[in-house]
Amino acid sequence: MPSPSHLAVPQGAHPFPHRHLLGIAGLRPWEIAVLLDEAEQWIELNRLTAKHDDRLAGLTQINAFFENSTRTLLSFEIAGKRLGMDVVNMHAAQSSVKKGETLLDTTATLNAMRPDVIVIRHDMSGAVALIADKVDCPVLNAGDGRHEHPTQALLDALTIRRRIGRIEGTVVTICGDVLHSRVARSDILLLTALGAEVRVAAPPTLMPAAVDRLAVAAYTDFDAALEGAEVVMMLRLQLERMEGGFVASPREYHAFYGLTAERLARTAPDALVMHPGPMNRGVEITSDIADDPKRSAIVEQVEMGVAVRMACLDVLTRARRHVEGWGAEGWA
Ligand code: CP
Numbered sequence: 459m460p461s462p463s464h465l466a467v468p469q470g471a472h473p474f475p476h477r478h479l480l481g482i483a484g485l486r487p488w489e490i491a492v493l494l495d496e497a498e499q500w501i502e503l504n505r506l507t508a509k510h511d512d513r514l515a516g517l518t519q520i521n522a523f524f525e526n527s528t529r530t531l532l533s534f535e536i537a538g539k540r541l542g543m544d545v546v547n548m549h550a551a552q553s554s555v556k557k558g559e560t561l562l563d564t565t566a567t568l569n570a571m572r573p574d575v576i577v578i579r580h581d582m583s584g585a586v587a588l589i590a591d592k593v594d595c596p597v598l599n600a601g602d603g604r605h606e607h608p609t610q611a612l613l614d615a616l617t618i619r620r621r622i623g624r625i626e627g628t629v630v631t632i633c634g635d636v637l638h639s640r641v642a643r644s645d646i647l648l649l650t651a652l653g654a655e656v657r658v659a660a661p662p663t664l665m666p667a668a669v670d671r672l673a674v675a676a677y678t679d680f681d682a683a684l685e686g687a688e689v690v691m692m693l694r695l696q697l698e699r700m701e702g703g704f705v706a707s708p709r710e711y712h713a714f715y716g717l718t719a720e721r722l723a724r725t726a727p728d729a730l731v732m733h734p735g736p737m738n739r740g741v742e743i744t745s746d747i748a749d750d751p752k753r754s755a756i757v758e759q760v761e762m763g764v765a766v767r768m769a770c771l772d773v774l775t776r777a778r779r780h781v782e783g784w785g786a787e788g789w790a
Contacts, residue, residue: 459498459619459620459623460495460498461488461491461494461495462624462626465487465488465490465491465652466488466491467488467492468488471488472783472784472788472789473489473492473773473783473784474489474492474493474773474774474784475489475788475789475790476489476774476789476790477590477596477774477777477786477789478590478596478597478598478599478774479596479597479598479599479608479609479770479774480586480587480590480597480599480606480608481599481605481606481608481644481647482606482608482611482612482644482647482648482651483606483647484790485648485651486651487651487652490612490615490648490651490652491652492773493612493766493769493770493773494612494615494616494619494766494769496769496772496773497612497616497762497765497766497768497769498616498765499769500540500764500765500768500769501761501762501765503540504540504761504764504765504768509540510540510542511540511541511542512541512542513541513542513772514538514541514542514543514574514771514772514775514779515541515542515543516542516544517542517543517544517574517575517775517778517779518543518544518545518546518571518572518573518574518575519534519538519543519544519545519546519573519574519575519576519577519771520546520547520548520568520571520573520575520576520577521534521535521538521545521546521547521548521576521577521600522548522550522564522568522576522577522578522579522589523547523548523549523550523578523579523600524550524555524578524579524580524581524585525550525579525580525581525601527579527600527601528735528736529734529735529760529763530579530600530601530607530609530610530763531547531579531600533760533763533764533767534577534598534600534609534767534771535547536764537764537767537768537771538575538771540764540768541768541771541772543574543575543771548568561580561585561588561589562588562592565588565589565592565593566592568593569592569593569594569595572594573593573595574595574596574775574778575595575596575597575598575771575774575775576589576593576595576596576597576598577597577598577600578597578598578599578600578602579600579601579602580601580602580603581602581603582602582603583602583603583604583605583640584602584603584605585602585603586599586600586602587599587602595778596774596775596778598770598771598774601640602640603640604637604638604639604640604643605640605643606640606643606644606647607640607641607643607644607734608644608648609763609766609767609770610640610641610644610645610734610763611641611644611645611647611648611649612648612766612769612770613759613762613763613765613766613767614641614645614648614649614691614732614734614759615645615648615649615652616762616765616766617730617732617755617758617759617762618630618649618654618689618730618732620758620762621730621755621758622688622689622730625649625652625653625654626652626653626654627653627654627655628649628654628655628688628689629654629655629657629686629687629688629689629726630645630649630654630655630656630657630687630688630689630690630691631657631658631659631683631684631687631689631690631691631725632645632646632656632657632658632659632674632691632693633658633659633660633680633683633690633691633692633693633715633717633742634659634660634664634692634693634694634695634715634742635660635664635693635694635695635696635704636658636660636664636665636666636669636693637660637663637664637665637666637704638664638696639693639694639696641693641734642658642693645691646658646672646673646674650672650673650674655675656673656674656675657674657675657676657677657683657687658672658674658675658676658677658683659676659677659678659679659680659683659684659715660676660678660715661678661704661705661711661714661715662678663704663705664704664705665678680714680715680721681721681724684721684722684724684725685724685725686725686726687724687725687726687729688725688726688729688730689729689730689732690717690722690725690729690730690731690732691732691733691734692717692731692732692733692737692742692743693733693734693742694733694734694735694736694737694738694742695708695711695738695741695742708738708740708741711741711742712740712741712742715742716740716741716742716743716744717731717742717743717744717747718744718747719744719746719747722747722753728752728753729753730753730755731743731747731748731750731753731754731755731756732754732755732756732759733748733754733756733759734759735756735759735760737756777789
Protein backbone atom coordinates (compact mmCIF):
# COMPACT_ATOMS: atom_id res chain seq x y z
CA MET A 459 0.00 0.00 0.00
CA PRO A 460 1.92 3.09 -1.20
CA SER A 461 1.54 6.49 0.47
CA PRO A 462 -1.15 8.92 -0.79
CA SER A 463 0.03 11.35 -3.48
CA HIS A 464 0.31 14.36 -1.12
CA LEU A 465 3.15 12.48 0.61
CA ALA A 466 5.12 12.05 -2.64
CA VAL A 467 8.74 13.26 -2.74
CA PRO A 468 8.71 16.81 -4.20
CA GLN A 469 10.16 17.17 -7.69
CA GLY A 470 13.97 17.39 -7.58
CA ALA A 471 14.17 16.70 -3.81
CA HIS A 472 16.46 14.09 -2.28
CA PRO A 473 14.21 11.17 -1.20
CA PHE A 474 15.87 10.86 2.24
CA PRO A 475 18.48 13.59 2.82
CA HIS A 476 19.86 12.31 6.13
CA ARG A 477 23.09 10.52 6.96
CA HIS A 478 21.67 8.98 10.16
CA LEU A 479 18.29 7.98 11.58
CA LEU A 480 18.43 9.43 15.09
CA GLY A 481 14.75 10.18 15.57
CA ILE A 482 11.44 11.03 13.94
CA ALA A 483 11.90 14.69 14.95
CA GLY A 484 13.27 16.56 11.96
CA LEU A 485 11.84 14.19 9.34
CA ARG A 486 9.39 15.64 6.86
CA PRO A 487 6.15 13.70 6.28
CA TRP A 488 7.24 12.59 2.83
CA GLU A 489 10.59 11.33 4.20
CA ILE A 490 8.68 9.16 6.67
CA ALA A 491 6.51 7.96 3.78
CA VAL A 492 9.64 6.99 1.79
CA LEU A 493 10.73 4.63 4.60
CA LEU A 494 7.22 3.15 4.98
CA ASP A 495 6.90 2.61 1.22
CA GLU A 496 10.39 1.05 1.04
CA ALA A 497 9.43 -1.35 3.86
CA GLU A 498 6.44 -2.76 1.95
CA GLN A 499 8.65 -4.67 -0.50
CA TRP A 500 10.27 -6.68 2.29
CA ILE A 501 7.07 -8.00 3.87
CA GLU A 502 6.44 -10.56 1.11
CA LEU A 503 10.12 -11.58 0.91
CA ASN A 504 10.13 -12.22 4.66
CA ARG A 505 7.18 -14.62 4.24
CA LEU A 506 9.05 -16.80 1.71
CA THR A 507 11.15 -19.82 2.68
CA ALA A 508 14.27 -18.31 1.07
CA LYS A 509 14.48 -14.80 2.49
CA HIS A 510 17.64 -13.34 0.97
CA ASP A 511 18.07 -10.31 -1.25
CA ASP A 512 21.77 -9.70 -0.59
CA ARG A 513 21.88 -6.17 -2.03
CA LEU A 514 24.07 -5.12 0.92
CA ALA A 515 26.54 -8.01 0.53
CA GLY A 516 30.08 -7.07 1.58
CA LEU A 517 28.94 -4.38 4.03
CA THR A 518 29.46 -4.69 7.79
CA GLN A 519 26.77 -3.88 10.37
CA ILE A 520 27.56 -3.48 14.07
CA ASN A 521 24.68 -3.65 16.55
CA ALA A 522 25.97 -2.01 19.74
CA PHE A 523 23.44 -2.55 22.53
CA PHE A 524 24.15 -0.88 25.87
CA GLU A 525 20.66 -1.81 27.11
CA ASN A 526 18.70 -5.08 26.88
CA SER A 527 16.52 -5.91 23.91
CA THR A 528 14.80 -8.87 22.27
CA ARG A 529 12.69 -7.48 19.39
CA THR A 530 14.90 -4.59 18.23
CA LEU A 531 18.23 -6.40 18.43
CA LEU A 532 17.04 -9.60 16.76
CA SER A 533 15.10 -7.83 14.03
CA PHE A 534 18.04 -5.56 13.17
CA GLU A 535 20.30 -8.63 13.05
CA ILE A 536 17.85 -10.57 10.87
CA ALA A 537 17.27 -7.51 8.65
CA GLY A 538 20.99 -7.03 8.03
CA LYS A 539 21.56 -10.73 7.33
CA ARG A 540 18.62 -10.95 4.91
CA LEU A 541 20.17 -8.07 2.97
CA GLY A 542 23.50 -9.93 2.87
CA MET A 543 25.52 -7.91 5.39
CA ASP A 544 28.10 -9.27 7.81
CA VAL A 545 26.39 -8.55 11.13
CA VAL A 546 28.08 -8.50 14.53
CA ASN A 547 26.51 -7.75 17.90
CA MET A 548 28.16 -5.99 20.83
CA HIS A 549 26.32 -6.48 24.11
CA ALA A 550 27.67 -3.91 26.57
CA ALA A 551 27.26 -6.33 29.48
CA GLN A 552 29.81 -8.68 27.87
CA SER A 553 32.16 -5.97 26.59
CA SER A 554 34.98 -3.79 27.88
CA VAL A 555 32.31 -1.24 28.92
CA LYS A 556 32.14 -3.43 32.04
CA LYS A 557 35.86 -2.75 32.62
CA GLY A 558 35.21 0.99 32.65
CA GLU A 559 35.85 1.89 29.02
CA THR A 560 34.24 5.23 28.18
CA LEU A 561 31.51 5.68 25.59
CA LEU A 562 33.85 7.73 23.40
CA ASP A 563 36.64 5.12 23.57
CA THR A 564 34.15 2.37 22.74
CA THR A 565 32.89 4.49 19.83
CA ALA A 566 36.43 5.02 18.47
CA THR A 567 37.06 1.27 18.76
CA LEU A 568 33.93 0.37 16.79
CA ASN A 569 34.70 3.02 14.16
CA ALA A 570 38.24 1.68 13.67
CA MET A 571 36.76 -1.63 12.51
CA ARG A 572 35.31 0.24 9.51
CA PRO A 573 31.63 -0.69 9.79
CA ASP A 574 29.24 0.51 7.08
CA VAL A 575 26.38 1.03 9.53
CA ILE A 576 26.08 1.05 13.33
CA VAL A 577 22.84 0.38 15.20
CA ILE A 578 22.87 1.64 18.79
CA ARG A 579 20.66 1.27 21.85
CA HIS A 580 21.65 3.21 24.96
CA ASP A 581 19.92 4.05 28.23
CA MET A 582 21.06 7.69 28.07
CA SER A 583 18.98 10.14 26.02
CA GLY A 584 21.24 11.75 23.43
CA ALA A 585 23.98 9.08 23.57
CA VAL A 586 23.20 7.85 20.05
CA ALA A 587 23.53 11.37 18.59
CA LEU A 588 26.83 11.77 20.44
CA ILE A 589 28.17 8.56 18.87
CA ALA A 590 26.81 9.47 15.41
CA ASP A 591 28.89 12.64 15.52
CA LYS A 592 32.11 10.64 16.03
CA VAL A 593 31.89 7.86 13.43
CA ASP A 594 32.38 7.63 9.68
CA CYS A 595 29.22 5.66 8.83
CA PRO A 596 25.43 5.97 9.17
CA VAL A 597 24.02 5.40 12.66
CA LEU A 598 20.53 4.12 13.47
CA ASN A 599 18.96 4.84 16.83
CA ALA A 600 17.54 1.62 18.32
CA GLY A 601 16.26 3.51 21.39
CA ASP A 602 18.04 6.08 23.56
CA GLY A 603 16.80 6.67 27.10
CA ARG A 604 13.46 8.44 27.13
CA HIS A 605 14.27 10.27 23.90
CA GLU A 606 13.33 8.38 20.73
CA HIS A 607 12.84 4.93 19.20
CA PRO A 608 12.31 5.84 15.54
CA THR A 609 12.15 2.36 14.01
CA GLN A 610 9.48 1.37 16.57
CA ALA A 611 7.37 4.33 15.42
CA LEU A 612 7.90 3.36 11.78
CA LEU A 613 6.86 -0.26 12.38
CA ASP A 614 3.82 0.93 14.36
CA ALA A 615 2.82 3.24 11.51
CA LEU A 616 3.29 0.49 8.92
CA THR A 617 1.10 -1.83 11.01
CA ILE A 618 -1.66 0.81 11.30
CA ARG A 619 -1.45 1.70 7.62
CA ARG A 620 -1.85 -1.94 6.58
CA ARG A 621 -4.61 -2.83 9.09
CA ILE A 622 -6.70 0.40 9.00
CA GLY A 623 -5.83 1.38 5.42
CA ARG A 624 -4.70 4.92 6.28
CA ILE A 625 -2.96 7.00 8.96
CA GLU A 626 -4.37 10.45 8.19
CA GLY A 627 -7.47 11.08 10.33
CA THR A 628 -7.08 7.87 12.35
CA VAL A 629 -7.93 8.27 16.04
CA VAL A 630 -5.09 6.73 18.06
CA THR A 631 -5.15 6.51 21.87
CA ILE A 632 -1.75 5.93 23.50
CA CYS A 633 -2.05 4.92 27.14
CA GLY A 634 0.36 4.30 29.99
CA ASP A 635 3.80 5.39 31.07
CA VAL A 636 4.09 8.28 28.59
CA LEU A 637 6.63 10.04 30.81
CA HIS A 638 9.34 7.40 30.44
CA SER A 639 8.42 6.17 26.95
CA ARG A 640 10.65 6.88 23.95
CA VAL A 641 8.13 4.81 21.96
CA ALA A 642 5.32 7.24 22.86
CA ARG A 643 7.46 10.22 21.91
CA SER A 644 8.44 8.81 18.50
CA ASP A 645 4.90 7.54 17.82
CA ILE A 646 3.37 10.93 18.66
CA LEU A 647 5.83 12.74 16.38
CA LEU A 648 5.28 10.34 13.48
CA LEU A 649 1.52 9.88 13.73
CA THR A 650 0.78 13.59 14.10
CA ALA A 651 3.17 14.38 11.20
CA LEU A 652 1.09 12.05 9.01
CA GLY A 653 -2.20 13.58 10.17
CA ALA A 654 -3.50 11.12 12.80
CA GLU A 655 -5.59 12.41 15.72
CA VAL A 656 -3.54 11.33 18.76
CA ARG A 657 -4.77 11.16 22.36
CA VAL A 658 -2.55 10.28 25.29
CA ALA A 659 -3.90 8.86 28.55
CA ALA A 660 -1.84 8.50 31.72
CA PRO A 661 -1.98 9.10 35.45
CA PRO A 662 -0.81 12.64 36.30
CA THR A 663 2.48 11.21 37.64
CA LEU A 664 3.26 9.55 34.28
CA MET A 665 2.18 12.42 32.01
CA PRO A 666 5.07 14.62 30.74
CA ALA A 667 4.87 18.21 32.00
CA ALA A 668 5.43 19.45 28.44
CA VAL A 669 2.54 17.45 26.96
CA ASP A 670 0.87 20.74 25.87
CA ARG A 671 3.74 21.24 23.43
CA LEU A 672 2.84 18.03 21.61
CA ALA A 673 -0.02 18.09 19.11
CA VAL A 674 -2.10 15.66 21.18
CA ALA A 675 -5.14 15.67 23.46
CA ALA A 676 -4.12 14.66 27.00
CA TYR A 677 -6.42 12.64 29.29
CA THR A 678 -6.10 11.33 32.83
CA ASP A 679 -9.41 9.46 32.32
CA PHE A 680 -8.56 6.43 30.18
CA ASP A 681 -12.22 5.55 29.59
CA ALA A 682 -12.86 8.99 28.06
CA ALA A 683 -9.73 8.69 25.89
CA LEU A 684 -11.02 5.39 24.49
CA GLU A 685 -14.35 6.72 23.17
CA GLY A 686 -14.35 6.12 19.41
CA ALA A 687 -10.61 5.29 19.19
CA GLU A 688 -9.63 3.25 16.13
CA VAL A 689 -6.24 2.24 17.53
CA VAL A 690 -5.34 1.67 21.19
CA MET A 691 -1.62 1.60 21.84
CA MET A 692 -0.72 0.38 25.33
CA LEU A 693 2.66 1.21 26.86
CA ARG A 694 4.71 -0.82 29.31
CA LEU A 695 5.08 0.48 32.84
CA GLN A 696 8.85 1.10 32.80
CA LEU A 697 9.59 0.13 36.38
CA GLU A 698 13.36 0.15 35.65
CA ARG A 699 13.18 3.92 34.97
CA MET A 700 11.17 4.66 38.16
CA GLU A 701 12.50 5.21 41.63
CA GLY A 702 9.14 4.68 43.36
CA GLY A 703 6.12 6.94 43.84
CA PHE A 704 4.87 6.98 40.25
CA VAL A 705 2.06 4.42 40.77
CA ALA A 706 0.50 3.23 44.04
CA SER A 707 0.67 -0.42 42.96
CA PRO A 708 0.43 -2.45 39.73
CA ARG A 709 -3.04 -3.62 40.86
CA GLU A 710 -4.34 -0.07 41.29
CA TYR A 711 -2.71 1.01 38.03
CA HIS A 712 -4.53 -1.85 36.26
CA ALA A 713 -7.85 -0.78 37.79
CA PHE A 714 -7.60 2.69 36.20
CA TYR A 715 -5.32 2.24 33.18
CA GLY A 716 -5.35 -1.47 32.28
CA LEU A 717 -6.92 -2.42 28.93
CA THR A 718 -9.72 -4.94 29.59
CA ALA A 719 -12.48 -6.33 27.36
CA GLU A 720 -14.97 -4.05 29.15
CA ARG A 721 -12.90 -0.96 28.38
CA LEU A 722 -12.25 -2.01 24.79
CA ALA A 723 -16.04 -1.89 24.19
CA ARG A 724 -15.77 1.94 24.36
CA THR A 725 -13.65 2.15 21.22
CA ALA A 726 -14.74 2.18 17.59
CA PRO A 727 -15.90 -1.30 16.49
CA ASP A 728 -12.92 -3.58 15.73
CA ALA A 729 -10.39 -1.07 17.06
CA LEU A 730 -6.83 -2.30 16.73
CA VAL A 731 -4.85 -3.07 19.90
CA MET A 732 -1.08 -2.51 19.87
CA HIS A 733 1.78 -2.80 22.35
CA PRO A 734 5.50 -2.36 21.57
CA GLY A 735 6.47 -5.13 23.99
CA PRO A 736 7.64 -6.48 26.29
CA MET A 737 4.22 -6.62 28.00
CA ASN A 738 3.37 -6.66 31.69
CA ARG A 739 0.37 -8.99 31.32
CA GLY A 740 -2.37 -8.23 33.82
CA VAL A 741 -0.98 -4.74 34.44
CA GLU A 742 -1.35 -2.60 31.31
CA ILE A 743 -3.20 -5.24 29.26
CA THR A 744 -5.11 -8.45 29.93
CA SER A 745 -4.07 -11.66 28.16
CA ASP A 746 -7.47 -12.23 26.53
CA ILE A 747 -7.00 -9.00 24.55
CA ALA A 748 -3.28 -9.31 23.93
CA ASP A 749 -3.78 -12.81 22.49
CA ASP A 750 -6.92 -12.12 20.43
CA PRO A 751 -5.74 -12.22 16.78
CA LYS A 752 -8.85 -10.29 15.60
CA ARG A 753 -8.07 -7.28 17.78
CA SER A 754 -4.40 -7.51 18.67
CA ALA A 755 -1.67 -6.52 16.18
CA ILE A 756 1.13 -7.16 18.66
CA VAL A 757 2.65 -10.09 16.75
CA GLU A 758 2.22 -8.24 13.44
CA GLN A 759 4.13 -5.28 14.90
CA VAL A 760 7.11 -7.58 15.41
CA GLU A 761 6.83 -8.86 11.82
CA MET A 762 6.68 -5.30 10.45
CA GLY A 763 9.77 -4.49 12.52
CA VAL A 764 11.96 -6.69 10.33
CA ALA A 765 10.64 -5.09 7.11
CA VAL A 766 11.05 -1.55 8.46
CA ARG A 767 14.60 -2.22 9.63
CA MET A 768 15.52 -3.73 6.24
CA ALA A 769 14.21 -0.55 4.61
CA CYS A 770 16.17 1.72 6.97
CA LEU A 771 19.43 -0.22 6.50
CA ASP A 772 19.00 -0.20 2.73
CA VAL A 773 18.10 3.51 2.47
CA LEU A 774 20.82 4.73 4.85
CA THR A 775 23.57 2.84 3.01
CA ARG A 776 22.56 4.00 -0.50
CA ALA A 777 24.95 6.98 -0.54
CA ARG A 778 27.86 4.67 0.43
CA ARG A 779 26.84 2.27 -2.32
CA HIS A 780 26.58 5.12 -4.86
CA VAL A 781 22.95 4.34 -5.69
CA GLU A 782 21.88 6.92 -8.30
CA GLY A 783 19.74 9.74 -6.87
CA TRP A 784 20.68 8.94 -3.24
CA GLY A 785 24.09 10.66 -3.00
CA ALA A 786 25.35 12.63 -0.02
CA GLU A 787 25.08 15.93 -1.88
CA GLY A 788 21.89 17.66 -0.74
CA TRP A 789 21.82 15.95 2.69
CA ALA A 790 20.25 17.95 5.48
N1 CP B 1 9.81 -2.71 21.46
C1 CP B 1 11.08 -2.89 21.85
O1 CP B 1 11.92 -2.00 21.72
O2 CP B 1 11.34 -4.14 22.36
P1 CP B 1 12.78 -4.64 22.82
O3 CP B 1 13.15 -3.85 24.05
O4 CP B 1 12.59 -6.12 23.11
O5 CP B 1 13.74 -4.39 21.71
